[in-house]
Amino acid sequence: MATFGLIEYQDASPEVRAIYDDIMATRKTDWINNFWKAIAHDPATLKRTWDDIKQIMGPGALDPLTKELLYVAVSVTNNCQYCIASHTASAKNKGMTDAMFKELQAVIGMANETNKLVSGYQVEIDERFKTS
Amino acid sequence: MATFGLIEYQDASPEVRAIYDDIMATRKTDWINNFWKAIAHDPATLKRTWDDIKQIMGPGALDPLTKELLYVAVSVTNNCQYCIASHTASAKNKGMTDAMFKELQAVIGMANETNKLVSGYQVEIDERFKTS
Amino acid sequence: MATFGLIEYQDASPEVRAIYDDIMATRKTDWINNFWKAIAHDPATLKRTWDDIKQIMGPGALDPLTKELLYVAVSVTNNCQYCIASHTASAKNKGMTDAMFKELQAVIGMANETNKLVSGYQVEIDERFKTS
């Protein structure tokens, strides 16, 4: 159904292959998921996106698993099915347990509920939050 | 601008006061933010929401700070200004550093970008993700 | 802050005035809210939108109050503050009681929560729902 087909490794330009190689080396895996093969039609977007992901999702003040949970939270809120499936799998690979998955979903659901109660009741921001 | 005014402690029914008391005791604080004062017009919603929040946001497989970061991620994705202000403040209270805040925003921004690249390129879910 | 100012009745073209007159007559009121004064910069959009609203929001299989509650539900889910304020006011004018308002918000909040639980748990559609 994709507008473009997927660009497989053997059909990729050297420029794209170099990025595929870096993705596999960084992730210590031997395959490339469809997202990268789809955006590889635009090598500039492929490169920019991978460079950004590598910079942002690596270790830092937040650990990689926490970042993956955040990715799932955004993807669920946006109802992006591919993103939910791929980042839930990534989170598991990085150590998300079943118990963590369940709590993650509970928080996401709850946050979406209270976000709407706030809107519906037209709650104004407390002064204390403005100066925090 | 609120449809209803806010229900202050001194004007609250005993039923509502008991929940306010529990919120302050649980949070070790002496004030109630506007969200609770707004939904207090509906004591059933106030009670249900507080009971749920207390159950979900407490310690568990995910620590309370991680849950607060997830709350911010959902609220930013939903563009709920009150929720962003209040949960960013809560996250700081629970130990979010400036460095963590910055990484949090970078992850949220990135996730929203790739969510849309997935949609725009109409990427299909990899078989591996379906059986994970 | 508006990109364009608001077009007041006295400054409006005869074409726009005719629509303003119809809005006030239909709604049995003597004022025009900002939404109409803003889109009046584009008389084609003003006319099309008013014609559609009049056709859709009038009595039919669903009564006008139910339609107004639906409008609030959409506006809250989209977090459109102007829309929430204006349609909550309209719903009150059409008979929404405080008790109805509270239940309305509870349903909207709940629906947003379960929508996300469905996404997060990646629930597939039941066969029975496909053939209904």
Added chain:
Amino acid sequence: MATFGLIEYQDASPEVRAIYDDIMATRKTDWINNFWKAIAHDPATLKRTWDDIKQIMGPGALDPLTKELLYVAVSVTNNCQYCIASHTASAKNKGMTDAMFKELQAVIGMANETNKLVSGYQVEIDERFKTS
């Protein structure tokens, strides 16, 4: 494709079975739709969600059919396909006619359109709506 499989009645714990029994009894039906079987992996979420749904969706100031229509409106606005399919079916079971379905969709579409016209034209909230 689900992250977890579905928990069928025969495989459920007594705690989960008790909730399944209550769902079927309350709804006067002999089956459980996938949503409940998916979140049953987290009995706390299953119980909390069902308790909330039962409290919120029952008769009150708004009748059950109106609440179901609101659920559809939220689900369409969020583009949650499972939710749209299941709550459209529920609404039919509670008496939604074809004529009501069509008007429901017309209102939802219209509300989404005007929500965006409000945003695009940057319409400020009328003073009258702030004090209502």
Added chain:
Amino acid sequence: MATFGLIEYQDASPEVRAIYDDIMATRKTDWINNFWKAIAHDPATLKRTWDDIKQIMGPGALDPLTKELLYVAVSVTNNCQYCIASHTASAKNKGMTDAMFKELQAVIGMANETNKLVSGYQVEIDERFKTS
């Protein structure tokens, strides 16, 4: 999976056929896509939607291809898969090249990212933008 089946030309009422004929004539094509066949269950919505689309999407200050790109941008942001598929196809028919498609997706992704950075950092509107 559709709630209603699709109304094919041979089964359509004269009223619906007339609109189908106009769609095909306007678009210089000999088929009708599912969207129209689905909403044809409600001839009033079919007529209103087609009349609006014809008025809005025709030539004007913006050329038809630009409008189609805008349609894709909205549909991707809403994650509406049908809409993305159909309007991407339409954009190609109106002259969107591969290079344009790639830039389109890059802009959409970028805009969604910065929209969230704005929210997360709680950026206030510059005075200059308020008076522009």
Added chain:
Amino acid sequence: MATFGLIEYQDASPEVRAIYDDIMATRKTDWINNFWKAIAHDPATLKRTWDDIKQIMGPGALDPLTKELLYVAVSVTNNCQYCIASHTASAKNKGMTDAMFKELQAVIGMANETNKLVSGYQVEIDERFKTS
């Protein structure tokens, strides 16, 4: 209300000043809008975002004005008020006329409406669109 204050030019590090200088030079202007001053707290995000924006929004297969219109379409759909105000101003600077602005809003509104009709009627993707 911002979580962080804004970083003004005179208070900025040399690293941040260099980016501010490039923004002003590229845009042929002598000021920096709040967005950049807010994310300047995270120089990595400031640099990455500006580099991406400069690459993506420059001339290419789509002209800069068309890209700005797309930015507005995304921002309106996300209801991001800062983004709408700033990119509407940018679009005007790049040549958007009043007539173009009005058509832009009409398309955005219409697209949001039909996106929801598609969801509500549960329209399946035409085979032709899958193979396009």
